[in-house]
Amino acid sequence: METDETTRPPARARAPRTPRTDGDATRARIIEAAGHLIGDKGFAETTSKAIAAKAEVDIASINYHFGSRDGLYDAVLVEAHRRLISVTELDVIVNAPEPPQARLRKLLELILSRAMGERSWNAHVLARELLSPSSHLDVLFAEEIPPKFRLMARLLSEITGFPTGDPRLLRCAISVGAPCAVLFVAGRISNPMTEKIMQVAPDAVLDHLYTFAIGGLEAIKREYAS
CATH class of the missing domain: 1.10.357 (Tetracycline Repressor; domain 2)
Structure with missing residues (x-):
């Protein structure tokens, strides 16, 4: 037997998801580390390895958040401005x-x-x-x-x-x-x-x-x- 729409119990509301902030924090930490190193040595002399070490992340995190070392430098310039x-x-x-x-x-x-x-x-x-x-x-x-x-x-x-x-x-x-x-x-x-x-x-x-x-x-x- 079909249940009439008016007799169905109300759908259970889902609790809103809490947005994750760890990714944003990691991204900001990478920009901060890259900014210090690039400001001191220049972009050409600053390696992804050095940035990752200063930010305490792996190089894969740089590629994940910025796509590439060039993408990271773009983000650093935007933040600097x-x-x-x-x-x-x-x-x-x-x-x-x-x-x-x-x-x-x-x-x-x-x-x-x-x-x-x-x-x-x-x-x-x-x-x-x-x-x-x-x-x-x-x-x-x-x-x-x-x-x-x-x-x-x-x-x-x-x-x-x-x-x-x-x-x-x-x-x-x-x-x-x-x-x-x-x-x-x-x-x-x-x-x-x-x-x-x-x-x-x-x-x-x-x-x-x-x-x-x-x-x-x-x-x-x-x-x-x-």
């Missing part, structure tokens, strides 16, 4: 209830604190990649830079009056960001000039770069308004 400034941090600054000029100063202050502060592995990795760019740099332009540029362009749009999507905003972003990139590289190269740069008080560097950036943005705004 996120530690420079994350999309979340940038979003908070851009959407703060302050004048755009004040928000730009806060952005420069954050980046300079990481460029001139204690040198973590992400700064060394990014500096190496900037000094000797490789094809792996493409991963940043595919994953990290576009959403950050869109936020940066919104901020620069408020300062200059240029509409979002205007190609002039890209040039403005390069002009504002390039000096910060130079400071990352300067911190990696040891010579009398770079040592003098890194010895300047961070507040003095911030004042200079902010004044320089605002002066340039306002000049560009006036030029196109005339």
Whole structure:
């Protein structure tokens, strides 16, 4: 005899599965180990064997989580850029209830604190990649830079009056960001000039770069308004 649907006992609900976190922890540990080694010796001189030993995993774990040594380096670059400034941090600054000029100063202050502060592995990795760019740099332009540029362009749009999507905003972003990139590289190269740069008080560097950036943005705004 068939049982009527209305008389069937309710199906027993399954308890939700607890997501596994051990895999994520292993992946993060591998990135951390690779970041330290690559920042110190460079990607070409860092073997998968050395990374596995430092992360206390086997080489198969690297291939499992990243596909290859190249895939791991891509992940290291992405993580290094996120530690420079994350999309979340940038979003908070851009959407703060302050004048755009004040928000730009806060952005420069954050980046300079990481460029001139204690040198973590992400700064060394990014500096190496900037000094000797490789094809792996493409991963940043595919994953990290576009959403950050869109936020940066919104901020620069408020300062200059240029509409979002205007190609002039890209040039403005390069002009504002390039000096910060130079400071990352300067911190990696040891010579009398770079040592003098890194010895300047961070507040003095911030004042200079902010004044320089605002002066340039306002000049560009006036030029196109005339």
